[in-house]
Amino acid sequence: xxxxxxxxxxCKNCQTTxxxxxxxxxxxxxxxxxxxxxxxAEIMSYGIMSTPGVIVDGKIAHAGGxxxxxxxxxxxxxxxxPADDNCC
Amino acid sequence: MFNRLADFxxxxxxxxxxxxxxxxxxxxxxxxxxxxFFMLILVIYLMGLFRSFVSAEKVRNYVQGKKEWVARSLAIxxxxxxxxxxxxxxxxxxxxxxxGIPLGVTFSFLIASPMINEIAVVMLFGIVGWKITLLYIFxxxxxxxxxxxxxxxxxxxxxxxxxxxxxxxxEAQALEQDNSLQARHRYALTEVKTIVGxxxxxxxxxxxxxxxxxxxxxxxxxxxxxxxxxxxAVPLAVIMGVPLYxxxxxxIPLAEAMLLKGVAIGTTLAFMMSIAAISLPELIILRKVxxxxxxxxxxxxxxxxxILVGWFLNSIL
Numbered sequence: 215x216x217x218x219x220x221x222x223x224x225c226k227n228c229q230t231t232x233x234x235x236x237x238x239x240x241x242x243x244x245x246x247x248x249x250x251x252x253x254x255a256e257i258m259s260y261g262i263m264s265t266p267g268v269i270v271d272g273k274i275a276h277a278g279g280x281x282x283x284x285x286x287x288x289x290x291x292x293x294x295x296p297a298d299d300n301c302c
Numbered sequence: 303m304f305n306r307l308a309d310f311x312x313x314x315x316x317x318x319x320x321x322x323x324x325x326x327x328x329x330x331x332x333x334x335x336x337x338x339f340f341m342l343i344l345v346i347y348l349m350g351l352f353r354s355f356v357s358a359e360k361v362r363n364y365v366q367g368k369k370e371w372v373a374r375s376l377a378i379x380x381x382x383x384x385x386x387x388x389x390x391x392x393x394x395x396x397x398x399x400x401x402g403i404p405l406g407v408t409f410s411f412l413i414a415s416p417m418i419n420e421i422a423v424v425m426l427f428g429i430v431g432w433k434i435t436l437l438y439i440f441x442x443x444x445x446x447x448x449x450x451x452x453x454x455x456x457x458x459x460x461x462x463x464x465x466x467x468x469x470x471x472x473e474a475q476a477l478e479q480d481n482s483l484q485a486r487h488r489y490a491l492t493e494v495k496t497i498v499g500x501x502x503x504x505x506x507x508x509x510x511x512x513x514x515x516x517x518x519x520x521x522x523x524x525x526x527x528x529x530x531x532x533x534x535a536v537p538l539a540v541i542m543g544v545p546l547y548x549x550x551x552x553x554i555p556l557a558e559a560m561l562l563k564g565v566a567i568g569t570t571l572a573f574m575m576s577i578a579a580i581s582l583p584e585l586i587i588l589r590k591v592x593x594x595x596x597x598x599x600x601x602x603x604x605x606x607x608x609i610l611v612g613w614f615l616n617s618i619l
Contacts, residue, residue, distance in 0.1 A: 223392060227496075254396060254590075255465070259472035263397035264358045265390050273477040277357060278390070279350075282492040288480055 216246045216290060217272070221257040222265035224250075230280050231266040238286045246290075304340070308333035331513035338428040338505060339498075345420045346497050349383060350490030358384065358394060366401040374407045378446045381414030382439075391415070391584065395591050399462065400471045406454025412588070413604055414446035417578045421501065425554040429512055430561060438571055441615065445575060445607045452603050461596035504551040511555040515562055535569045536612035543576030544605055553577050567619050572612025579604050 218235060222228030232250060239246050251257055251269075260269060264278030268289070275281075275289045308329045312318055318325035361380045365373045377398075384390075391412060398408040418439055426435040479485075553574050560570045585597050592600075 230496075254392065255469045257393055258396055258400070258469050260474040261359065261471050262474075263362060263390075263393045264384075265393055269474065270477055273475045275477040277359065279353070279489065280492055280496055282488045284488060285480065285485060289477060 216244070216270060217249070218246045219249045219251050219269040221251045221260065221262055221267035221269065223254070223257075224252050225265070227280055228266040231268065231276075234281065234283065235268070235286055238283050239290070242287065242290075244290050304333045304337040307336055327513045331509060334428055334509045334512065335506065338425060338509060339502075341424045341428060342421065342498060342501075342505070343494055345424050346494045347490045349420050350493035351486055352383065353493075354486040354489045356383075358390075358397070362397050362401050362403070365398075365403055365407070370404060370407065373403060374410050374447060374450055377403075377407050377411040377450075378414040378443055381411040381446065382418040382443070383420075384415060391587055392590055395588070396466055396469055397471060399466055399591075400469060404454060405458045405462070406450045408450075409453045409458070409600065410446045410450030412600075413449050413579055414442060416581070416584065417442040417446070417575055421497070421551060422554070422578065425505070425508070425551060426557075429509070429554055429558050434561075434567060434571070437567070437615065438574065441571055441611045442575060442579075445579070445604065445611055449603050449607045452607070453599060456599055458592070458596045458599060461593040461599075463591055463593065466591050501551055508551050508555040512558050515555070515559050533613075535566065536572050536616065537609050539565075539569050539573040540576040540605055540609050540612065543573045544580050544601070545582070546577045547581040547583065566616045568612040568615030568617075571615060572608050575608045575611070576605065579608065 218239075220228055220232045220235065222231075228250075232248070235246075235248060238244075239248075257265070257267065260267065260274060262274065262277045266276075266280070267274065267278070268276040268281065270289045276285070311332050312325055312329045313320060316328070318328065320326075320329075358380070361376065365376050365380075368376070395408060395412070398411070399405070423435060423439065426438055557570050557574050560573065561567070580601055585601070588597060588600075
């Protein structure tokens, strides 16, 4: 299970990003646990200042603006097993 | 090019007479709509590309520890090129504070960011021309620069909420980034889709209002209203503008109408700046990080700076 967090104080762009990640992962059968982080101290603990930010397995995947679908998909390609060709 | 397109649609396709009010309004509308959308798409795309290279985090690291005037100028430039999303102002504020960047510099950023943005600039340029646009950008920067310096003199650090000082910025490893030009192109394209998708209705509405003024505004009114440009006009316009809240798109047709009515440029630009710079939603969001004393100071200083700039512009133009 890949852990994904959307960082942001709950504005429109953060909600859109949250929904996009949901859509892209379910369309491609990628299993993730998706969380929203609205606490400032936690957001800043990742060193992110432009929201929405996206954290994939503890690493910064995105900061500021809405990511496009292709970019979202690319986050999950690198975070799973390279040996398994059918993986994503 | 846009003029010819409008000529073609209005006079040839619709067969309207060039000297009627309907034709003039419609001609103005078609020309401005095509021109403004073309420029908006181009400019938002270019800004998107630019932003894919320059992130707020990078700028923070760059501003940190620089001489104050350098830091301030950079902060204002950053404010001008980032689209104002009020939800980002809190993390930005905390990030700047945590980096030890003086609060006055952060305030310069907060003043510049909503006032100067690509959408306002494109709309202004399309509707009132490049001279007033440049004047607007320059005035906005002056207000941000001077406003930040004055706010600093009041030592606003004492009004920052305690928890802000306790937040420590961490650093997380970044996922392998797709830094190809293609990925940047996609990012910029997404920006265009998001922003144009959000504002297109307002652009049409705004330009429509402008077009009506253009065709139907009686010229005699202008001379009658011209003598309202006394000393008090600027503060009155600014005081009216502060509680008004609108995005750039809504303000510009209003500004155009004022200019057509013969209101002085300094008064009009001061009015525009006061609407854009201070808004209740932004103050409410900032209240999360600073106490009300600082908000009052922020509002007062920005208001006064805008009035001064308005007077100055009126006196030299």
